[in-house]
Amino acid sequence: MSAAPYAEVIGDPIAQSKSPLIHTFWLDALGIAADYRRAHIKPEDLAAFIDKRRGDADWRGCNVTMPHKAAVMDLVDDPGNIRGTIGAMNTIVRQPDGALIGTNTDAAGFYAPLAELDLAGAPVAVVGAGGAARAVLFALARAKVGPVTILNRSPLKAMGLLATFGLKGDVVALDAQLPPVSLLVNSSSLGMKGQPPLDLDLSPLADDAIVYDLVYSPLQTGLLKAAEARGLDTVDGLDMLIGQAALAFELFFGAAPPEGRDDELRALLTA
Structure with missing residues (x-):
């Protein structure tokens, strides 16, 4: 179990995800002692992954990428009726009591x-x-x-x-x-x-x-x-990627990303 709070991005495949770069950049810029990782989760392992993380008090949640955005809706709470509106979840947030809430920051x-x-x-x-x-x-x-x-x-x-x-x-x-x-x-x-x-x-x-x-x-x-x-x-695609990540970051870590650093972040992502 992690000694510090952490979040992650899950998908299959996942190596291409730039989410760890984005979230780590913001964590470092704000001096927040937390971590953001990537996890390669196959469809058949998704339910077990979610169940295991539910009991991890250090886990703040995860971003969800293909192919799990629809399947994950069956595994978490949906108070905002994401299933009935957008029909896909890309962000799961763990509550202090262990409840997992799904939402969508893509839109x-x-x-x-x-x-x-x-x-x-x-x-x-x-x-x-x-x-x-x-x-x-x-x-x-x-x-x-x-x-x-x-x-x-x-x-x-x-x-x-x-x-x-x-x-x-x-x-x-x-x-x-x-x-x-x-x-x-x-x-x-x-x-x-x-x-x-x-x-x-x-x-x-x-x-x-x-x-x-x-x-x-x-x-x-x-x-x-x-x-x-x-x-x-x-x-370009980085605008949406950074925009949806900013909303998720605040849900995971309780702080807004630093202002005025987007050019620096874009340079890092395109290096």
Whole structure:
């Protein structure tokens, strides 16, 4: 058992996670005597892992990455009805009495870079219909965006998401022409290191459109390069990664991340 408080990130695989770098940077900056680790947990070991951590008083909780964001909902308390809203948990917090509460910081982390924009009624396109897309669509529905076009391999799954979040829109194939949207979001793994590229013709987009790619490895994806070549504003995957981590950090360690250190943190994450 750890002598100091600790949190961790769990997934399968997990070696690629940048969460330990982020949380350790903030812990060191604030002088908090705690630790943040990564744990490789296979799906068949998830229930035993959660049960064991429940009894560890030093454990503050964990971030949850693929493929556990849905399965973990069956193992923890859900007072905020995450199952009925976003439908995926990415953060588990241990209470002093041993109760484990699941929540989702992805939606707020995704929306943070867009918070100052008025997206009400704006047409949006989203690539993908997985767990990340659920957080994105939840946030976009709250922002009261206009029609949403989902580009996805499975039309049925994507149509279900539009209905779940009460969004009007359409579902098209991955190779379909983009509509002239104000915001394009890639919530899929396409363009990630080791994954197929995401080749989209961005010419239909308005000159003031924003292209937001949740992929952060590589940070400068093919999609963002194409957007910048067209002179469009872009948001990269580190913005969401840092945003969702900041909310989780406060839940785990009871302190907000230090202000004014984001440039330093980004330099560390991209070194």
